Amino acid sequence: MRWGDMDAYGHVNNVEILRILEEARIHAFGPPGGTGGPGQEPLVPLFSALPAGTQALVVEHRVRYLAPLTYRNIPLDIDVWVSSLKAASVTIAYIVHDPVTGEACAKAETTIAFVAAGTGRLLRIDGEQKALIRPFVGRPVFA
Template sequence: MTTSSPAIRVKVPMRWSDMDAYGHVNNVEVLRMLEEARILAFGPPAGTGAPGVRPPVALFDSVPGHVQSLVSEHRVKYLAPLEYRNVPADVDLWISSVKGASLAISYRVSDPVTGVACIKAETTLAFVDAVSGRLLRVSEAQRALVGPHSGASVFS
């Protein structure tokens, strides 16, 4: 990651229980790690949890409480085993696509000791009105907020 990179780097703890019988972080737990990275970088949805540290890009606190950001798709590619360590994994993430009613977040998960990229992934989120169930468009304010943190898909 360079200083000109659009990526936000967060540190996501690996839990002892994340490890499978091979000593690797289990594939199911990888999705949990991606969710944790997303919340660390962009914040929890408005109206959830108690106040904490402000995220680097407060994308989700600008969304009213009746709006949900729902995962519509995950794509994950395992490049190397992510072995359990008692130090957090390095996760770089950025916005790789903004469409009318959705956005995609790209991730690169690296071993915190060796620096080897172990996982690349992308999550597509859609904003939905919790009352009506209707898709909501990504606002111009949200587009402006994520602009400096936008780059090509990790799968490009």
């Protein structure tokens, strides 16, 4: 968490929660190919191993705020897993926990679709991608 993530009430702002979820998603599944520099390998290289010209785009976010998350200068605990794997989309689920109390502060899901960069055409998830994802459907990537 960052100091600037707080809102006027001293809680982590709801918009910052989406950024935190993005960081957890990238940590688990990798950054989109061709972005950033070398770093830690993702646990599941789903996004970093996409074929050239393929984009992973957010289709939808759903967030349920369960309890205020106050700023602490230590990392959050976030469970991340795949809640749904469909022909052309994958839904990633999260539970954000207060790192001191362990209380669940937010439950969320992000649906991602793969599209062809040049045309914007929706792409089906191929067998190799499904093989990467299947072990984490309903099972935490990291907790």
